[in-house]
Amino acid sequence: MSPSKNPRPEPSSSAPKQGSARSGAGAPRTAAAGAPVDSARPQIRPKAEGWQQPMDAEGRPKLQFAQPKVKQPPKHLADMTLDERTARAKELGISGFRAKQLSVHYFRHYTSDPEKMTDLPAETREQLVEEFLPPLLTEVRRLKTDDGATIKFLWRLFDGAMVESVLMRYRSRITLCISSQCGCGMNCPFCATGQNGLTRNMSSAEIVDQIVQANRAIAAGELDAPNAAEIADEADHAALGEETDFAESEESAAAGKGASSSSGVGPQRVSNIVFMGMGEPLANYKRVMNAVRRMVDPAPEGLGMSARGITISTVGLVPAIRKLAEENLPITFALSLHAPDDELRDELIPVNSRWKADEAIDAAYYYYKTTGRRVSIEYALIKDMNDHQWRAELLAEKLNARGRGWVHVNPIPLNPTPGSIWTSSEPEVMRAFVNRLESLGVPTTLRDTRGKEIDGACGQLAAAEE
Numbered sequence: 290m291s292p293s294k295n296p297r298p299e300p301s302s303s304a305p306k307q308g309s310a311r312s313g314a315g316a317p318r319t320a321a322a323g324a325p326v327d328s329a330r331p332q333i334r335p336k337a338e339g340w341q342q343p344m345d346a347e348g349r350p351k352l353q354f355a356q357p358k359v360k361q362p363p364k365h366l367a368d369m370t371l372d373e374r375t376a377r378a379k380e381l382g383i384s385g386f387r388a389k390q391l392s393v394h395y396f397r398h399y400t401s402d403p404e405k406m407t408d409l410p411a412e413t414r415e416q417l418v419e420e421f422l423p424p425l426l427t428e429v430r431r432l433k434t435d436d437g438a439t440i441k442f443l444w445r446l447f448d449g450a451m452v453e454s455v456l457m458r459y460r461s462r463i464t465l466c467i468s469s470q471c472g473c474g475m476n477c478p479f480c481a482t483g484q485n486g487l488t489r490n491m492s493s494a495e496i497v498d499q500i501v502q503a504n505r506a507i508a509a510g511e512l513d514a515p516n517a518a519e520i521a522d523e524a525d526h527a528a529l530g531e532e533t534d535f536a537e538s539e540e541s542a543a544a545g546k547g548a549s550s551s552s553g554v555g556p557q558r559v560s561n562i563v564f565m566g567m568g569e570p571l572a573n574y575k576r577v578m579n580a581v582r583r584m585v586d587p588a589p590e591g592l593g594m595s596a597r598g599i600t601i602s603t604v605g606l607v608p609a610i611r612k613l614a615e616e617n618l619p620i621t622f623a624l625s626l627h628a629p630d631d632e633l634r635d636e637l638i639p640v641n642s643r644w645k646a647d648e649a650i651d652a653a654y655y656y657y658k659t660t661g662r663r664v665s666i667e668y669a670l671i672k673d674m675n676d677h678q679w680r681a682e683l684l685a686e687k688l689n690a691r692g693r694g695w696v697h698v699n700p701i702p703l704n705p706t707p708g709s710i711w712t713s714s715e716p717e718v719m720r721a722f723v724n725r726l727e728s729l730g731v732p733t734t735l736r737d738t739r740g741k742e743i744d745g746a747c748g749q750l751a752a753a754e755e
Contacts, residue, residue: 327677327678327679327718327721330673330677331673332673332674332677333672333673333674333710334636334674335478335479335633335636335637335674335710336478336710337478337484338478338709338710338711340484342476342478343476343486349639349642350476350478350639350642351476351639352474352475352476352639352640352642352643353474353475353476353486353487354474354572356470356487356488356489356490356573357487357488357489359448359488359489360448361492362423362425362446362447362448362492362494362495363423363425363447364423364494365421365422365423365425365492365494365498366388366391366392366395366421366422366494367395367493367494367497367498367501367580367583368492368493368494368579370586370590371388371389371392371586371589371590374388374389374391374392374421375388375389377420377421378417378421381416381420383413383416383417387409387413387417388421389589390406390408390409391406391409391417391418391421391422392588392589392590393588393589394406395422395501396501396588396589396590396591396592396593397588397589399501399502399504399505399508400505401418401422401424403415403417403418406418423447424447425446425447425492425494425495425498426444426445426446426495426498426499426502427444427445427446428442428443428444428445428502429443429444429445429451430442430443431443435457435515435516435519436513436515436516436519437512437513438457438458438459438512438513438514438515438516438519439455439456439457439458440455440456440506440511440512441453441454441455441456442454442455442456442499442502442503444499446471446491446495448489450471450488450489451471452468452470452471452491452495452566452567452568453468453566453567454466454467454468454499454503454566455566456503456506456507456512456559457529457530458512458513458514458515459515459519459520459523459530460515460520460523462530462531462556462560462561462598463507463512463556463558463559463560463561464529464530464559464560464561464562464563465499465500465503465559465561465562465563466529466563466565466566467496467499467500467562467563467564467566468491468496468499468566468567468568469490469491469496469564469566469567469568469569469570469573469576469577469580470487470488470489470490470491470567470568470569470570470572470573471487471488471489471490471491471567471568472485472486472487472488472567472568473485473486473487473567473568473569474486474487474569474572475569475572475604475638475639475640476639477604477637477638477639478636478637478711479637479669479671479703479711482566482567482568487568490568490572490573490576491568491573491576492576493576493577493579493580493583494580496576496577496580497580497583497584497592500559500562500584500592501592503559504558504559507557507558507559508557508558522737523737529561529563529565529736529737530560530561530562530563530598530600531734532563532600532621532623532665532697532699559594560594560595560598561598561599561600562584562594562598562599562600563599563600563602563623564577564599564600564601564602565600565602565623569603569604569606570601570602570603571601571603571606571609571610571613572606572609574609574612574613577601578613578616581596581599581601581618581620582618584596584599585599585618596618596619596620597619597620597621599620599621600620600621600622600623600665601613601620601621601622601623602623602624602625602667603622603623603624603625604625604638604640605624605625605626605638605640605641605644605646605648605649605652606640606644607643607644607648607649607651607652610622610624610649610652610653610655610656611652611655611656613656614655614656614659614660615659619660619662620662621662621663621665622653622656622660622662622664622665623664623665623666623667623699624649624650624652624653624664624665624666624667625638625667625669626638626646626649626650626666626667626668626684627667627668627669627671627675628646628675628680629646629680629683629684629687630646630680630683631645631646633674633675633680634646637674637675646687647687650687650688650691651691653666653696654691654692654695654696657695657696658695663694663695663696663697664695664696664697665696665697665698665699666684666688666696666697666698666699667699667701667736668684668698668699668700668701669700669701669702669703670700670701670702670703670713670714670718670719670722671703671711671712671713671714672703672710672712672713672714672715672718673714674710676714676718676719676722678721678722678725681721681722681725681726681729682725682729684698684726684731685725685726685729685730685731686729688731689729689730689731693730696731696732697732697733697734698726698731698732698733698734699733699734699735699736700719700722700723700733700735700736701735701736702714702719702735702736719735723735
């Protein structure tokens, strides 16, 4: 969707005034008594490194909300409801019951191989598979790390475009980080995906097929359990996919009603989805929401997943956030904020030129008020850029101004690049940032960074063959 077609909402009366944020670039706010003041540390400004950041006619980073006019993928069973599949089968002169059988094979057994569909008539089996299950994702390469507990898949789509997804087994969940677009049009200078620009939106079925193929790999025993060190690390860091736990009430968490299993065995299929792969999901709104409904629809209409195990992350497309709140689905919402002040966020997150930080936070708060689901604030900690104490204080001030208990902050150590300004904050700085937020009453958990050795961590997905 193009946000230019939607009116910009007025900031809520609870939002702190912009003038309270800061007086100059890099000027630290006065710290509270006993809090460290990092005025000696420099303020590094964002800049594109190793690539030319596209600019618009006004000299601002270019944003792509609409996809180019390109050929769309063939229609697939996962693009349709069960009723639509049944109707299509009847149009082809085939019993509608066959559409349900195909759905069972795809959504329960994770197969598109006609040779395995022995309950279908041999004379029409190939025709049914060709019509309803055209090939969408062809695996180009997979890389493993974390002793086999993390797999990154590189997929080639029907038109040659490529995307990536990352599968991670934790102690009590299996999380799949999925892509929703080929490339991304949000042009964030620290994100490898954003450097590619937007090729096209992915179809609903292409989004869903990432999960089906991941489940196929799990069923084949290709995803190993995490080792003892990785399990121990979960106690100190948030696993990807734990946003759903943050969104549960304290009472539910205490009663063990969260999305994760407490048995220690863990699930044997994907249990948690995070839309944190390639693309801005809310810029592909209709297809993403159709895919989400296929995820949560009970089998054989869909995968029968829990909506509470699905997290949609956005850089801040405000009208779409508000629309998402009205969907009546208990999914978890994550706002990639990365800076609480507009001066820095304008440079880090170009969409901030459309909707400012307070407007994005207001929309996140609206999501909480509408759904009752706690919101996650994603915050990549970048050395000497956005990790100063005064920004932790400003972030806490803005979140607390809207109330308590509605939000959880999830700082993410930026995946380091040697010699670049884009590198992770120092460990002691990260601890101080987290501690400052917590001391100001904001629940905060540092994110685990799985897959960085294979360029599979947050912000690293670029879908390169080499």
